[in-house]
Amino acid sequence: MAVPFEVIYGRLVVVNQGALLLLDQTQKLYLRFALTELNSGGHVFPESILDDWGKEIKNLAIYDWLRENAIHFPRAELFGCHPDEIPVQRFLRELDLTRGHVCYVYRTTTDPLKNGFVVSDVVLPEEGAVEPRIILAPNKFGAIMQAAELRWWLADWEDERQRVHLEKYSSKPEND
Helix, strand or coil: CCCCCEEEEEEEEEECCEEEEEEEEEEEEEEEEEEEECCCCCEEEEEEEECCCCCEEECCHHHHHHHHHHHHCCCCEEEEECCCCCEEEEEHHHECCCCCEEEEEECCCCCCHHHCEEEEEEEEECCCCCCCEEECCCHHHHHHHHCECCEEEEECCCCHHHHHHHHHHHCCCCCC
16 A cells, blocks of 8 residues: 555544544654545546556645646546555546545554544634634644645643633534
8 A cells, every 4th residue: 555644743632523633742643645536426546547548646746746846637536545555546527626635643653544534624723812812823733734624723732721622623524
């Protein structure tokens, strides 16, 4: 399996069926980003892309290439797998590239894809914050995380009231 990952430091907080990330220096975590299939809504982890001229794109460069070139290459082929690790091959036109990437978090690089947690929210700690507030994705986290389907927060994680609010909010679907 060659699904690329990005390293980040923080804590994984599992809430019901979802998860949030608290970005502190607690531990090393691994993020993988899935694309969404148009018809089924299923997730596909890309391993490589083969464009119309036979050029192969791999690793995290896949996401930059998609952002810059996908509209010009609807027949480019994506090779990857579903979260259950079943291999999949799709034309780019079969993917919903208007949506953000779905962010999965893992505790190790060897965790099976199916053991990842879908992250809905990212919390940047801000000591003394009066209440949690939604912010835009900070530039320091790069284009892949900025293009993911994530809500970004500034909050005082040590304030139990704010922590409970964030845990409750992150367990709700996006359109609630």
